Amino acid sequence: MKNSKLIYTKRIDRVTDYIRSNLDQSPSLDDLAKVAFLSPFHFHRVFTAITGETINAFTNRQRLEKAARRLKFSDQTATEIALSCGFTSSSTFSRSFKKYFEVSPTEYRKTGKIENSKICKDFHPVNEYVLEMSDEELSRKFPVEIKRFPERRVAFIRVVDAYADNRVLHAFDRLIDWAKANSCFDEGTVFGMSLDDPTVTPADKYRYEACITLPDSGNIDFTTEISEMRIPKMDYAVTRVSGDIKIVATATEYLFNKWLINSAFEPEHQPALEIFLDKENVCNWEHFELDLCIPVRPLRSI
Incomplete structure (x- = not known):
């Protein structure tokens, strides 16, 4: 069928949206399969075929990326962030964060950078486009x-x-x-x-x-x-x-x-x-x- 991959992609998009909206929970494989209107027996293979990641890998990455944003933009403690992002404890969160980003949550909160990570080469080089401007120039040029x-x-x-x-x-x-x-x-x-x-x-x-x-x-x-x-x-x-x-x-x-x-x-x-x-x-x-x-x-x- 000509549009079969698009149909599957839209079904898996429903699942990725569901996971992202419920990162503090751990839905079962059956629950996720229902979201995609797919058989639980084959759902995991379809998910991996469309996303290129296993369900666990996708969920873990989303949790860590959400946690990184909160470390950068909120005043929540590391424990509060860990629990709200679906980690069972702050120690589990810290180990997972350090393993993925090669920097601890504390270091990341201080610097907001992961430039030493071996996966950093896969990120968008956004900083190379940023112009050098003073805070006064920025606030004047970009009123909010x-x-x-x-x-x-x-x-x-x-x-x-x-x-x-x-x-x-x-x-x-x-x-x-x-x-x-x-x-x-x-x-x-x-x-x-x-x-x-x-x-x-x-x-x-x-x-x-x-x-x-x-x-x-x-x-x-x-x-x-x-x-x-x-x-x-x-x-x-x-x-x-x-x-x-x-x-x-x-x-x-x-x-x-x-x-x-x-x-x-x-x-x-x-x-x-x-x-x-x-x-x-x-x-x-x-x-x-x-x-x-x-x-x-x-x-x-x-």
Whole structure:
């Protein structure tokens, strides 16, 4: 069947989304197979065939990457982070973290870097694009507003190993062609979502979703490749960016590493957004017109 792999991929996407949303739990193989509408006898082989990882390896990597983000962006203790990410104890978490990243949780929290790790070569070289600017220059160039976004109905294409072979660009091409054919493009907002942190996720595992908002109601002819979801109402920290990839990388670095940790907000457990303001030229990546958006909530004391 021509589209069989896409069908299997969408089923396994349901499972990876479920695992990511329930990292503090340990669902059984039968439970995960039900999410994918697959037989438990064959589910593990299908999962590995689609993702390139075993269920245990995928779950462990997601837990460690989530923990790394919390070490970097929250004031939670290592024990609190360990338990919230599904580890049975802080000692188990510390051993797993050190084994995977080759740096202890304490060292990572101090530096925010894993550059000595042997797997670091598989990460995106994001830092090479960041421009040298003072804090004053950054805050002046990238002012941040808090905006409330309503609940949205969204069509999307998920891409794995996202930046290999222009996969993201091709996904946006296909999504935009589909939206125009279904009369959704003119009123839709085109945006992208990074499901992983490029500073901790190996490049070949990095996932990105090319998205467009849809009318709240009405029947739309979805293809095998294009899925539908709803994004809940949420507050976002938003800064506008105009320029090349170095400007985008610098703004992203500032938003997460400078503005956020000095603000009265903490990140929600939802992906950041890149809203393409010039949606007719989404695939012109020599110059960007973007709103960079981090989902946030008021910072809580612990």
